[in-house]
Amino acid sequence: MGSIKKARIRWFSLIRIFGLGMVLYYHYFKTRYAGGFVGVDVFFTFSGYLITALFIDEFIRRDKVKLWAFYRRRFNRIFPPLLLMVLIAVPLSSIANPDLRTNLTKQITATLSFTTNFYEISTGGSYETNFIPHLFVHTWSLAVEMHFYLIWGLIVYLVSRTVKSAKYFRTAIFSVSFVLFAVSFLSMFTQIKGLSEYSPIYFSSLTHGYPFFVGAMIGSFCGVGQSAQGFNQLTSRLTWKTPLIGFVVSALLLFGLGTRMKFDQASTYAYGILLGSLITGCLIIFARLLHDKAPNVAEPRFITYLADISYAMYLFHWPLYIIFLSYFNNNIKAVVAALIGSVIFSTLSYYYIEPLLMGKPVAYQKAVGGPLLFAMVILGVVTANYAVDAPHMSSLEQHLWVGNLYQDADQIQAVHAKVSQPKQTVPVSQTNYNVPQGISIIGDSVTLGARSYLLEHVKNSDINAEGNRRMDQAYDVLMNQQNNNQLREYVVICIGTNAFPDFKEQIDKIIHDLKKGHRLIFMTPYDGHADATYDSTKIAVYERTLPAKYPFITVTDWNKIASSHPEVFEGTDGTHFGGIEKGNILYTKGINDAIKTAGKKTVKA
Incomplete structure (x- = not known):
């Protein structure tokens, strides 16, 4: 030893x-x-x-382990800077998109109770692809760490009592x-x-x-x-x-x-x-x-200083970044502002606030202790006020939710009309394959967000869209409509942001199993965060090759159109334009242009 x-x-x-x-x-x-x-x-x-x-x-x-002393030390180290981060981030969010405060009460409760990971799981949160990023999603790791402390501390204590x-x-x-x-x-x-x-x-x-x-x-x-x-x-x-x-x-x-x-x-x-x-x-x-x-x-003092504030830096860096990103709409400016703010608040937390809250005797306590505590009380009142008034759903989520409601209502109305009215002959295309006239659009959440505008501006169209839909799920929708003779002559597939490595197999399956008489249109996906290594980008590359192989396939390149118009995604997650009028216009024009092009081509035969 x-x-x-x-x-x-x-x-x-x-x-x-x-x-x-x-x-x-x-x-x-x-x-x-x-x-x-x-x-x-x-x-x-x-x-x-x-x-x-x-x-x-x-x-x-000591020949023993003091469990409660360990828990107390961990709480005293972890909770004060966490509380300070919440009290600063929430009032500061007033300069940003109000959507950042969606479900703020639940976010704060989960953060301060060390259950953010459970909150994200229960609400279907995604670490990378939330429409509007949560202010405190990064505290999921703090929750996992606290759970480790609680369980591991107890296990070590029990072992110490037996060995x-x-x-x-x-x-x-x-x-x-x-x-x-x-x-x-x-x-x-x-x-x-x-x-x-x-x-x-x-x-x-x-x-x-x-x-x-x-x-x-x-x-x-x-x-x-x-x-x-x-x-x-x-x-x-x-x-x-x-x-x-x-x-x-x-x-x-x-x-x-x-x-x-x-x-x-x-x-x-x-x-x-x-x-x-x-x-x-x-x-x-x-x-x-x-x-x-x-x-x-000796370890350089600057290195020691950065290590001392590293925990608080982790806490502050994320909410400050997304707040400033929403405010500046410029990533570099947001990064610089977030780094400066994180260093300032982390230093204040480690060297002043934390010792004060933990009751450690410090030289400045009489001079600034009272004002600091008073400032935290004021911040607490402001934070509580914002939490009470926070929306329960972001504007983008509201837009998609309304789109879902309208789609469900349209489907119910269609079923009712089919049941209550005498059987009518459905107009078929003039291609001798007995398929219904019109356009079937099968899409994901981006299509769902543009659904109302599409129905008004894409003639004789039927839209089936759903959030987080994958290519294999689009195939199931297509097969269901095809088997019920509901799949129309023009079939538009607007899928790909939610991609998997087997996308080629899924796309080829759609092409192979689509019956004769249809014209197939693929809309390439767009993800503002994706680079060439992402599957969603690879889907676009692959879909662009299809018209050369199959005369009945047309491609509308939403990936290129969207990347040329970044203004469409201001204040969004970079993928959904969420009801922005120009986004609706560009998205719909891309589909209509592809339909015109497809009309000049042959059908699958």
């Missing part, structure tokens, strides 16, 4: 900063760094390590960590197949808890104050160069992993997050070794 060392390990600050940097880069420039969300798993792994190592130190020092030897305590902690790691990882791994949305398993404390236990296993080995004998022997054999090189290589690998992972890929959940946690484990071990092998090298 090694001797007791200082509790603060030099170079751990770099791990905190590195993880934060990955998350910020991802949130601010998602299309450039699509896998930066793995930075959250850096936090998870490091937390599992640090908490477990400190538990072991406490047991060796009296420090050696066996360390072994028991490692063993339990491994079992819980296996349960959590297998829970995620077995739920991947067939998922259309990965957010529920990403948000879940059960399926996304295993990075903590990767850290816990490492913590039971290399420790903070005291380490296992094997780790001490390893330390004695190395020079300072080996851990330094290992740390740099691990950091590069972790950053590179962030360039390869994507949120909507099954591989991310099969092995990507696990790989990120294991590389973070290597970072921890190499930093721990470097601390021992370079005892005379």
Whole structure:
């Protein structure tokens, strides 16, 4: 057993900063760094390590673990900056799109009760594709972390009551960590197949808890104050160069992993997050070794400062960013403003507010303590007022909801007319294939948002649209209409934003199973956040090749039209134009132009 060392390990600050940097880069420039969300798993792994190592130190020092003292320390560290973030973000949101305050009371309640992950799962929230991003969606990770503290703290406490030897305590902690790691990882791994949305398993404390236990296993080995004998022997054999090189290589690998992972890929959940946690484990071990092998090298004060405010930075960076993005409608300006604001508020939180709220004696307490508390009370009143007046549905969601209601009403009216009126002969096309005249449009939420305008401006059209619809689901709608002789001569498929890697197979299936006599039109999808690596972009590329292969297929390129008119998506999620008149006009014109072109071509024969 090694001797007791200082509790603060030099170079751990770099791990905190590195993880934060990955998350910020991802949130601010998602299309450039699509896998930066793995930075959250850096936090998870490091937390599992640090908490477990400190538990072991406490047991060796006192022969027991004080559970309530641990809970109190964690709450005092986590809650004050969280409360401050809410009290600042909500009043500041007054300069932004009011939709950001949708269901604000529920958002605040979930945030302060550490249940944001459950809230997002229960409301069908998506980590990447919400129409209007939630102000506090990023606190899902804080909820998962708090759940880990509660459960792991209790487990370690129970182990400490049954194991009296420090050696066996360390072994028991490692063993339990491994079992819980296996349960959590297998829970995620077995739920991947067939998922259309990965957010529920990403948000879940059960399926996304295993990075903590990767850290816990490492913590039971290399420790903070005291380490296992094997780790001490390893330390004695190395020079300072080996851990330094290992740390740099691990950091590069972790950053590179962030360039390869994507949120909507099954591989991310099969092995990507696990790989990120294991590389973070290597970072921890190499930093721990470097601390021992370079005892005379001091950590730069600036690095320590950034590590101190890193937690509060994580809390502030997201709400400030989406507020300023809505206000400026310019990403660079929003990033700069969010970074400046985050640094200022994080510094204020760590060095002034948190000590004051935790009752720590500080020199400035008499001078500024009263004014600071008074300011927080005022912010609390303003926040409560905004929460009470917040809308329960965003304007875009309202627009889609109304579209759904009208579509349902039209379908009920059509069924009623079919039942109550004498059977009438449905006009058929003049192509000798006995298919109904007109246009059948099968679309997703973008089509649903434009439905009313389309019905007025696309003659003799029938629209079937639904949010989050995929190509395989569009196929089912098409087959149902075709089997009931309801599929009209012109078939317009407006699907693709909700894409899967098997999109070619699904598109080819539609082409193959469409009966003779129809003219098929594909509208390429548009996602304002997508780059060339996204499946939605690849769908557009593939659909553009189809008219050359099939004379009865026409393509209307909404992807190109939309990308040429960014003003259509101001104040939206970058995919839905949500009733903006110019968006309706452009979208409808694209379909009408394609119908004219298709009319000059042959039908499927």
